[in-house]
Amino acid sequence: MLRTIVVLLLSIGVLSLLWLIRPAPAERIAPTWVVPPPPSGLHERIPAAPPTLAPAPPISTETLLVQPNLDVAIPADLYHPADHPALALQLDQALAYVSARFGSPPTSRMRAQIIHDQGCMLRGLARTDQRVLEVLTCNDLPHHRVINIAAHEFVHQLAHDRYGAVHMQSDLIMLEGIATWGAGSYWLGGSPSFRDFVRDNYSANLLPLATHYRGRSIHDMNQLYYQWASFVEFLLETHGRERLDALAVTGNRQPGSGDYVGVYGVPLAELEQAWRAWQES
Numbered sequence: 232m233l234r235t236i237v238v239l240l241l242s243i244g245v246l247s248l249l250w251l252i253r254p255a256p257a258e259r260i261a262p263t264w265v266v267p268p269p270p271s272g273l274h275e276r277i278p279a280a281p282p283t284l285a286p287a288p289p290i291s292t293e294t295l296l297v298q299p300n301l302d303v304a305i306p307a308d309l310y311h312p313a314d315h316p317a318l319a320l321q322l323d324q325a326l327a328y329v330s331a332r333f334g335s336p337p338t339s340r341m342r343a344q345i346i347h348d349q350g351c352m353l354r355g356l357a358r359t360d361q362r363v364l365e366v367l368t369c370n371d372l373p374h375h376r377v378i379n380i381a382a383h384e385f386v387h388q389l390a391h392d393r394y395g396a397v398h399m400q401s402d403l404i405m406l407e408g409i410a411t412w413g414a415g416s417y418w419l420g421g422s423p424s425f426r427d428f429v430r431d432n433y434s435a436n437l438l439p440l441a442t443h444y445r446g447r448s449i450h451d452m453n454q455l456y457y458q459w460a461s462f463v464e465f466l467l468e469t470h471g472r473e474r475l476d477a478l479a480v481t482g483n484r485q486p487g488s489g490d491y492v493g494v495y496g497v498p499l500a501e502l503e504q505a506w507r508a509w510q511e512s
């Protein structure tokens with residue numbers, strides 16, 4: 232496949248000029264107190280202009296830290312070099328945590344590439360077909376925000392490994408709901424579950440699950456990610472993993488496009504009604 236599908240997280244909701252969105256903006260932001268504001272979605276990296284006039288910029292020196300579960304590359308000018316081993320270890324621990332929570336490990340080794348963004352826009356992306364996770368950050372942003380973003384992106388890789396590439400084009404509710412749910416404590420800010428988190432933060436005004444975040448506020452995008460994670464939690468608790476796995480490979484990237492009738496025997500609307508009751512119980 233010539234085109235590379237990636238999952239991109241942004242901290243501020245503004246895409247770098249290096250990125251063009253395909254097929255449509257797909258962004259997510261989480262509360263800053265839980266996760267560094269990260270819009271997310273499937274994106275495609277568009278190759279830069281042919282290097283006809285100027286040579287490629289030099290690649291900054293970086294440290295490669297080989298961890299038990301992944302390789303971590305950190306630029307030498309990002310954070311204090313003495314802190315690099317701890318950051319790499321935390322990333323490795325996050326991968327181990329989300330693998331256990333998600334229920335299946337990566338099928339092979341991956342690389343976490345930390346990038347020093349001079350604009351200080353925290354964001355991440357997972358090139359799941361290349362097994363490369365990138366997080367862009369800067370010295371003014373704390374390590375834990377990098378870890379929180381990475382946790383979500385790791386789950387995209389795990390989901391790709393478990394379900395195959397078809398999952399990356401599945402129902403957006405499943406695509407981002409599973410990644411957010413899988414990030415668990417890295418996104419919960421101390422809440423015991425996504426049901427609790429949604430109840431405590433959004434219950435007064437739940438959005439319909441089949442709502443696309445495109446064109447909506449950062450708050451709404453954020454809320455949708457948490458609602459979708461809660462919906463995933465609900466489906467797991469009430470209908471089990473096997474059906475969730477079946478649903479995770481259906482749909483066409485539109486929220487609500489999954490084959491709910493084929494998998495659960497009822498349309499999304501009926502499941503959503505049950506989820507709302509469960510959510511408030």
Ligand SMILES: [Zn+2]
Pocket residue numbers: 238271272383387406407410
């Ligand atoms: Zn995502």
